[in-house]
Amino acid sequence: MNYPKSTQGRLRTTTLTVLITALLVWPVLIGADVGAQRDPKVTCKVETDRGVLPANAPQKVVVKVTLGGAFPEDKSRRPPVNLAIVLDRSGSMTGEKLHNAKEAAIEALKRLSPRDVFSVVVYDHIVETVAPAQRARNLEEVASRIRRIQARGNTALFAGVSQGAAEIRKNLDGKYFHRIILLSDGLANVGPSTPEDLARLGAALLKEDISVTTVGVGTDYNEDLMAALAKRSDGNTYFVESANDLPRIFSAELGDVLSVVAKKAEVIIECPDGVKPLRIIGRDGRIRGRTAEVSLHQLYGKQEKHVFIEMEVSAEKSGKEMEIASARVSYVNPIDGKRAASLARARARFSDDRAEVDRSVNMSVQEDFAVNLSAVAQERAISLADKGKTDEAVEVLNRSADAMHNMGKIYNNKTLLERAQQIRKQAGQIAEEGMTRRQRKVLRTDSYQIQQQQAPR
Amino acid sequence: MTRRSIILYWLLLLLPTLAIATAALRLIGYEQERMDRQALSSAGDRAQAVAESIQIAVESVEDEIAQSLERIPPEKLVESLVGWEKSNPIIRNVFVWKPGIGLEYPAPGASATSEEARFITRYAALFSGRIPWRSAHVETTGRRPADVSRMEASAQPSRTVRETEQSNLVQSVRRLRVGQREREGSRAAAKKGGWIPWYVENRLHILGWVRRGGEVYGVELELMTLLSRLVAAFPEPETDGIVFSLTDGEGNILHQAGRALVEPARKPDIAVPLAPQLPHWQVVVFLGDHTGTLRQSGGFMILGSLLLAIFVAAILLGGGMLTWQAHRNMIDAARKTSFVSNVSHELKTPLTSIRMYAELLNEGRIKDAQKTRRYLEVIVAETNRLTRLVNNVLDFSRLEQGRMKYNIEDIDLTAYLPSILETHRLPIQEAGLALQMVLPGHPVTVSADRDALNQVLLNIIDNAVKYAAEGGELVVDLRMSDAVCELRLMDRGPGVPPAHRKSIFEKFHRVDDSLTTRKPGTGLGLSISRRMLRDLGGDLLYEPRDSGGSSFVLVFPQHLT
Known part of the structure; x- marks a missing residue:
């Protein structure tokens, strides 16, 4: 090509400039791209139990809000963890229980990276900080201190958790995930010991972003207390019959902590004229006029959390299509600490055609709703059995199983049929042996994990 | 030195020792009591300090919340309060109340959460207007607890520990404050408000309120948060035997510091009430009890008594040995x-x-x-x-x-005995003793020193001559048994009284009776004889002879041939 000399010179300069600019900008672009890809995201979906609603009659509709979180595979970008392990060392933990608990705690510490912070607190009737809050380095010394722990004394659970929280608080300013893992096998007998007290402690800790995961070992612990503490602080609860399961639980729990995609998630569901929220199923929340509010606190990666709301929809004419509910989820991005939001809406059409209505059934909503109802039934059965009304408790469970079985048959749903079978079995066992301590723990943990959708997977 | 003087000296030693021991024991007792009293009073001081700091902590939290409440702009009232409730762990519930209308927030009825519903029920008497809004203890209008400023400013060196303790506790709770702290001067507009400790079903609740215009609004404190913070900062006792506890209105232990186990029904040794901030709550101290489960202070008494006992025993033993x-x-x-x-x-x-x-x-x-x-x-x-x-x-x-020194040689006793007895025939005859010898028909050889054997026999024969002359006979009887060879010299004398049978072989010992005092003697013969025979591997024994008299047995080890 024959360009004038000056033009050639200018071209060369331009090319060079572009190249240099590209070289300078490229990594930034790439980086931005990668960053955008890796930022955790919360997706929001709102569905009704049927896409087409019968016309000309007021009716109840179940709305399901699904929150999903996706977290990048790359664990190096996860925020650091601030973990407090609180171990019960009371007399009843003697032997294998304490040994396995100690080993599980050590195993858990080994999973931490040097950026993480941890502390270890043990309690009997008094509290001792085995390892004050520190970075997860040089764990050998801490491990040997943990191994030296001996069982003795009573159970000051409240003080143990309080001390764990105090250790967490030392690093409350940093951008950590805060979590207490409490492991106990007994009834708290020193300090506040009712489920209500511990629930309030849990609720208060949650306001500081501290969650408490409770692990009950054996069949003597107070599952109501442990579940209440976990529930109100948005932690998990586990029932461990054999101490051998502890290491698995600890690692599952840490897996959860390490993959939080959203903190302080709050769902606000708003309804248009003609739709009124009646009740929130299985979760604490507030309904004010046409607005329902539910706090979910934390969302884990690759996990869905559901909120079910029963609504009353006024009579509408056939053929009309309208919005039933809109859900707005606002949450804090754990990586940069900024608030973000997602929005979703659900629409439905009204029809005279019964068959069309039946065809529009949303199986996933029906299924999850039924399972949630069964969890509510389990809770009810527990409280009935506590009052000595074992027969009624069995009846509640059986009714719940029947309903689920029917639904499973109608929609030919395997999950529902299996779940119905499982509940029937539970009811049968309770009818036979009464509500044993083990059975009660199974029910409580089961219903908790269904309602909170926090079972480790 | 007579027996009496020994007893006298012994008493001179014993009596002062016992006197000193008694005095020392009493002194130890007094000292123990003093230490116990001191422990009690220092524990009391500490409990007082802890109680004060808890009160200051609670008061300062209440004070700051009250100030923040007053500063809420009227147009953002509910919004701010709800914001607090959601984010501040010390706030359990918030409310806005209007006279005549009643509760504005949280709205009673279906829209209330279960917690709000319980809250409304709990304070129904207030919210319904049955009970007027009246502060139970702290008037929030512009008053800052004097103790807090004093504690922050003062620097009495003797109280540093106590203050560190206090400030730890206070700090742990004061971090719970709401909003920014205001400068001292800017709190001007005096509004009415206060704190109401509220007992429902034996549980304490604390409600703080402010009146602005006719409107009353405020917060309910989350006592579990307060307690949790107090628990984490609660000071540990310095000694093992003491337990510090925080107890509620029913005497239940809310928190315990100190290793020892406290029995459920145990009454505290010291109790410091936390009123008026936390009515019926107390900081209590359990000191060691007399069953030993919690006792540590008795250690001094035990140790002191032990040392004293050792001292007395040493003196008495030493004195005894000297005596x-x-x-x-x-x-x-x-x-x-x-x-x-x-x-x-x-x-x-x-x-x-x-x-x-x-x-x-x-x-x-x-x-x-x-x-x-x-x-x-x-x-x-x-x-x-x-x-x-x-x-x-x-x-x-x-x-x-x-x-x-012995000159050991083989001696055939059957040959030796007649010859040696022959040399002593005269004194034996003169004493009127008939000598009778019973010897076996075969030679009996033993290893011995001839001179020593002479000496032994002589001593025994001399004894017989001296003391058993009236018995009229002296029998010399040589016998072999399995392991030993026994030579008996038997007389028909008075014999040795049983009390002396052992001691006749001790040096200088003489059977002190009328018979022996008449006869001269050194008290050495038998003692020397036994020692020589034992040196030679044998022995000298005494046996009372059947139907009266003595029998001295010379035992020789069997000669191995």
Whole structure:
């Protein structure tokens, strides 16, 4: 090509400039791209139990809000963890229980990276900080201190958790995930010991972003207390019959902590004229006029959390299509600490055609709703059995199983049929042996994990 | 030194020791009591300090919340309050109330959460207007707790520990404050408000309120948060035996610091109330009880008593040993005195006879050859006796010093006995004793020292001559048994009284009765004989003889041939 000399010179300069600019900008672009890809995201979906609603009659509709979180595979970008392990060392933990608990705690510490912070607190009737809050380095010394722990004394659970929280608080300013893992096998007998007290402690800790995961070992612990503490602080609860399961639980729990995609998630569901929220199923929340509010606190990666709301929809004419509910989820991005939001809406059409209505059934909503109802039934059965009304408790469970079985048959749903079978079995066992301590723990943990959708997977 | 003086000295030692011990014990007791009192009062001081700091902490939180409440702009009232409730762990519930209308927030009815519903029920008396809004203790209008400023400013060195403790507790709770702290001067507009401790179903709740215009709004404190913070900052007791506790209105332990276990029904030793901030709550102290489960302070008493006991025992033991030694020395001295006089007497008697006969012979007036011969025999016999006596004393001294030398050889007792007894025939005959010998038909050979054996036999025969002459017989009986060879010398004398059967073999010992006092003796013969026989591997024993008399048994180890 024959360009004038000056033009050639200018071209060369331009090319060079572009190249240099590209070289300078490229990594930034790439980086931005990668960053955008890796930022955790919360997706929001709102569905009704049927896409087409019968016309000309007021009716109840179940709305399901699904929150999903996706977290990048790359664990190096996860925020650091601030973990407090609180171990019960009371007399009843003697032997294998304490040994396995100690080993599980050590195993858990080994999973931490040097950026993480941890502390270890043990309690009997008094509290001792085995390892004050520190970075997860040089764990050998801490491990040997943990191994030296001996069982003795009573159970000051409240003080143990309080001390764990105090250790967490030392690093409350940093951008950590805060979590207490409490492991106990007994009834708290020193300090506040009712489920209500511990629930309030849990609720208060949650306001500081501290969650408490409770692990009950054996069949003597107070599952109501442990579940209440976990529930109100948005932690998990586990029932461990054999101490051998502890290491698995600890690692599952840490897996959860390490993959939080959203903190302080709050769902606000708003309804248009003609739709009124009646009740929130299985979760604490507030309904004010046409607005329902539910706090979910934390969302884990690759996990869905559901909120079910029963609504009353006024009579509408056939053929009309309208919005039933809109859900707005606002949450804090754990990586940069900024608030973000997602929005979703659900629409439905009204029809005279019964068959069309039946065809529009949303199986996933029906299924999850039924399972949630069964969890509510389990809770009810527990409280009935506590009052000595074992027969009624069995009846509640059986009714719940029947309903689920029917639904499973109608929609030919395997999950529902299996779940119905499982509940029937539970009811049968309770009818036979009464509500044993083990059975009660199974029910409580089961219903908790269904309602909170926090079972480790 | 008499027995009486020993008792006197002993008492001189014993009485002051016991007096000192008693006095020391009482002093230890007083000291223990003083220490207990001191422990109690210092524990009381600490409990007081802890209680004060809890009160200050609660008061300062209440104060700051009250200030923040007052500063909420009226147009953002509900929004701000709800914001607090959601984010502040110390706030359990918030409310806005209007006279005539009642509760504006949280709205009673279906829209209330379960917690709000319980909250409304809890304070129904207030919200319904049945009870007027009246502060129970702290008036929030512009008053800052004097204690807080004093504590922050003061620096009394003697109280530093206490203050560190206090400030820890206070700090732990004060971090719970709401919003920014205001400068002292800017709190001008006096509004009415206060705090109401509220007991429902035996549980304490605290409600803070502010009145602005006719409107009353405020917060309910989350006591679990407060407690949780207090628990984490609660000071540990310095000693093991003390337990500090925080108790609620029913005496239940809310928190315990201190290792020891407290029985459920146990009454506290010290109780400091936390009123008016936390009515019916107390900081209590459990000191060691007398069953020992919690007792630590008694250690001084135990240790002191133990040391004292060791001291007294050492003195008494030492004194006892000295006394015993003195007693022994006294006995030894008495024996030696009697020994010397005995020996002198023993020496004198033969010497007198020898001298008398020697003088008679020397004067040459005795012409009768038979008489002369008799006199010479007496002289020889008495000389023998002297020799034996001197030998005994020499042997005794050698044995005492461990310098005794034996010349061991094989001796056939069946040949030896007749010859040795022959040399002593005369004194035996003179004493009127019939000598009877029972020997086996075969030779009995033993390993022994000839001189020592001579000495032993002589001593025993001499005893028989001295004390058993009226018995009229002396039997020498040699027998072989499986392992040993036994030579018995038996008489029909009075025998040895049972009380003396052991001690006749002790040096200087003499059976102190009328019979022996008449006869001279050193008290050495049997003692030396036994020691020599034992040195030779045998023994000398005493047996009472059947139907009266003594039997001395010389035991020789069986000669191995």
